[in-house]
Amino acid sequence: MTVVDKTATLTRKDPGRHADRLFWALCVSAGLAVLVILGLILASMLQQALPALTKEFFTSSTWVPNDPDEAGPLHPQYGSLTFLYGTVIVSVIALLVAVPVSIGIALFLTELAPRRVRGSVVLLIDLLAAVPSVVFGLWGILVAAPALVPVYEWLHDTLGGIPVVGSLFGETVTSGRNFMTAGLIVAIMIIPIITSISREVFATVPNSDKQAAYALGATRWEMIKGAVLPHSFGGVVGAVILGLGRAMGETIAVALVIGSAVQITPNLFQSGYALPAVIVNLFGEASGDLRASLIGMGVVLFLLTVAVNLLARVVVRRAEIRMKGAGA
């Protein structure tokens, strides 16, 4: 009896070891695949963008995409700075609006909301994430942009006179398609992302920490400030970075509502342009240097995303060190 049992376990162990090795190989190759794909994308983009990657491309804001063969006094010039500026402005507006709202929703859901409300709010927010971006874009140009024009005018009248800050709130473009509208639309699109991740992160805060805060006489706000937020700082930054990635890469909705005007202006109510928007607008008919410069914009966007991610990592690490130091 015992002998039979032993051989049985032995024969069972052997394939188990193989399966283990297979599993390890699968996981490692899946991990490597990400690196390989990213590397190949970057390499092929760089190769195709090579003719356009001049010094002017990165430093100039002059954008003259003319047909080089046609008669005319102008030489084509491809400077990407205007588009980079637009992408940054739209992303900043989107984050300024979306982050407080999302964290508010997430805190409401984890700390304040009664269980029955919680389910339906989560469902609604997840639905928001499922709306295709072109729908947001069309809603933006047909409904939101015209409706926001009076609001922009009012803001211009009340805040436009303040020195320095006033230059942000200049004359508004009549169609309402501008940096601000694009930023607000993108904010709506990234709220579900930041909310759902923040919610998960807040839910991981140990109940003992919260109870301890209450036991020390903390109010609910003090408990959130002292127990929930420090514990989940890293996760929330991660959520914000994921939202920012979406904001920087958002294409169709921004292309529809940003107004497609090539200019760098502090005025948030003027039309502008963004990197993904110019790519989607012009790529279909592009050839030669214009095509190369559009792919070059893809490279710029790629590098921007990588830079933001690295920056976020540094921020999180520093904050964690500081918090651990404070805790000890």
Next chain:
Amino acid sequence: MNRIVLSRRVLAGVAVAALALAGCSSKDDPATDPSASANAGGVAALTGELKGSGASFPNTYYQEVITQLKDEAKGLTVTYNSIGSGAGKKEFGQGLTDFAGTDSSVKDTDGVAAGSFLYVPTVAAPITVSYNVKGLDKLQLSADTLAKIFQREIKVWNAPEIATDNPGVTLPATAITVAHRGDASGTTSNFTKYLAAAAPTTWKLGSGDTVAWAADTQAGQKNTGVAQLIKAADGGIGYVDLADATDSGLKFASIKNKDGQFVAPTLEGATAALAGAEIKDDLSYNPLNAAGAAAYPITAPTYILVKPKYDDPKKAALVKAFVKYVLTDGKALAAELHYAVLPAELQAKALAQLDKIS
């Protein structure tokens, strides 16, 4: 019990559907058969598959022609993807497609080798200068005024230049809102080429699928997007192809042509422009700013690119038959879709071009 009822219902449904189908086909057959036999070219006997891609500007027309052809030649499948002239030429050059649609002539950078293609002009269409100004129902513009408006040198509707073009008309002091295409497009290319040709000293933005528009102009996606911007702003003006401008109910300006006549954008005006245009030996031609009293000066051409030699002779025959169909039987569809047909002389040349395919 329930299941039986259900299956009975399904059966009944299938029977009704079958009857309906039978009814349709028996109704259709006599309708299509005579027309097929009327086309002496024997389109009905064609079988095979043709792939094409390219310009979006003639897409509506090509799709309609392909649909009609499908009714007559059941065994022939033609697909046309409107992916833009640039991408279409590229695919054609790589041998992915059998023919390409393009609004512009082939350049060195397009990826189509010289000598490996033939131009076949198919249709043309006027590009309207559409506007929306309260109390202004008729508008005439010369090329110089148009150029000044679109580069923001004229910013109000009662500017002296506009007044000179419109004697006896009271112009409102409304501000001008200029709308243009945000996406790269052959329409922009043709419009700016026209301005560069007709107002060479005034127009400074050059020409191309996209140009460096002034920052205080507004950009819309596709023709419909521009039409929507014009409609939304009192004082709006922009360039839109005739089909979309008509559908959007916009008003069109009459443009002063080379002979000094103000001509409204019509299909007849476009055909007159083609007749007045100088046709090159390879059949590429430039109808922009063409001569002729009745010619509408902003008329855009479009071509199908075919290969002079196909590897498969059967493919060559199919391409020939398809393009011939577009040029002859398809012609009847053009007018209601707002495309202008070729004048007889050019059509004859285009058909002769097809004989070079082997």
